[in-house]
Amino acid sequence: MTPQHSDILVIGAGPAGLHAAFYAAWRGLSVRVLEARAEAGGQLGALYPDKRVYDVPGLPGARAAEVIQHLLRQLDGLDTEVRVNTVARSLKRAGSGWRVGTDQGSFTAGAVILAAGLGALLPRAARVPGVDSHPDVRTDLPDPAGLGGRRVLIVGGVPQAARAALDLLEAGATVTLTHSRALFRGDPASLARLETARAAGQLEVLAPARLLGLTPHGAQLEVNSERRTAGADTVLILGGYLPDLSPVQAWPLDWRGEYVPDGPGGCTALDGVWAVGDVAQSGGEFKLISLAFAQAAVAANHAAHHVQPELRVRPGHSSEKR
Numbered sequence: 001m002t003p004q005h006s007d008i009l010v011i012g013a014g015p016a017g018l019h020a021a022f023y024a025a026w027r028g029l030s031v032r033v034l035e036a037r038a039e040a041g042g043q044l045g046a047l048y049p050d051k052r053v054y055d056v057p058g059l060p061g062a063r064a065a066e067v068i069q070h071l072l073r074q075l076d077g078l079d080t081e082v083r084v085n086t087v088a089r090s091l092k093r094a095g096s097g098w099r100v101g102t103d104q105g106s107f108t109a110g111a112v113i114l115a116a117g118l119g120a121l122l123p124r125a126a127r128v129p130g131v132d133s134h135p136d137v138r139t140d141l142p143d144p145a146g147l148g149g150r151r152v153l154i155v156g157g158v159p160q161a162a163r164a165a166l167d168l169l170e171a172g173a174t175v176t177l178t179h180s181r182a183l184f185r186g187d188p189a190s191l192a193r194l195e196t197a198r199a200a201g202q203l204e205v206l207a208p209a210r211l212l213g214l215t216p217h218g219a220q221l222e223v224n225s226e227r228r229t230a231g232a233d234t235v236l237i238l239g240g241y242l243p244d245l246s247p248v249q250a251w252p253l254d255w256r257g258e259y260v261p262d263g264p265g266g267c268t269a270l271d272g273v274w275a276v277g278d279v280a281q282s283g284g285e286f287k288l289i290s291l292a293f294a295q296a297a298v299a300a301n302h303a304a305h306h307v308q309p310e311l312r313v314r315p316g317h318s319s320e321k322r
């Protein structure tokens, strides 16, 4: 893989995209995965990381975030790159392959596997009075290392808010966590660590509280009917994620609403472009992780054969390989 070229480009690092990446890379190809969010995981990472999933084969009752960790671990040692914060926007022919344009430059590949799910999971915009007055307001998970030593106000009750609070404490930030309700979402271990940090005075929790607005130096809150000022160098407003398919819906894939018609093996109207997971029309109402895995395995092997015709489509059994 070079900085611009890989054998295969996968759009989306949800379960479909990660499993497709594994399969193509395991066949010996280089695979780059473009992911709009700040981290891999698709809906599992963005919308329900704390929930248990009971119908993923081989991982009964695992939390969604754990399912993703396993998928990422399966890429270890293979020629793969997951590029986060990268929204795929354009698709153009490049020789016998394709060029995908993003905000971070363009990438070429012999084949493209579209695993865009419900769409790019982009953070909800921060709609708070005075949001433009504060110099450092963010709406997605930051790199904690970059915020060590700073006063960070985290607003939100989503699992990402609890996780950000713990990561930032560990990075040496002074953290205040606030939410309109008293309850925070997160896996029990994280919530227990939050409570321990709060009880030890390492973390300030203001909840339930109403965020009245931001100021150049922090925020005004209403807690227990009293006005409070919270100083903050950085404000993280974590309000969850909304899917946006529009970046790829201009691609000439014969879209049917939010679905791409897919033929045998996930092939699409474009030669060398496959569709898998929730975005593939053949799954219909079956928006399931297990189906995404199956589609990804089949499409990735077809794509591998397309890029390297000397590779047979059928992968053989992994148990027979070293």
Ligand SMILES: Cc1cc2nc3c(=O)[nH]c(=O)nc-3n(C[C@H](O)[C@H](O)[C@H](O)COP(=O)(O)OP(=O)(O)OC[C@H]3O[C@@H](n4cnc5c(N)ncnc54)[C@H](O)[C@@H]3O)c2cc1C
Residues within 6 Å of the ligand: 011, 012, 013, 014, 015, 016, 017, 034, 035, 036, 037, 040, 041, 042, 043, 044, 047, 048, 052, 053, 054, 055, 056, 086, 087, 088, 089, 115, 116, 117, 118, 119, 120, 121, 122, 244, 245, 247, 248, 276, 277, 278, 279, 286, 287, 288, 289, 290, 292
């Ligand atoms: C609350 C909830 C609970 C669920 N529970 C279950 C369950 O128990 N069992 C089950 O089987 N299924 C469950 N599902 C459904 C399951 O999550 C989906 O079927 C699965 O995530 C589909 O995987 P995917 O990889 O196709 O898409 P997604 O998980 O949506 O991943 C697509 C990824 O592509 C990225 N992307 C999209 N467009 C672009 C672009 N232009 N550029 C770059 N990146 C892009 C997105 O940001 C996202 O990360 C649940 C869904 C929800 C919402």
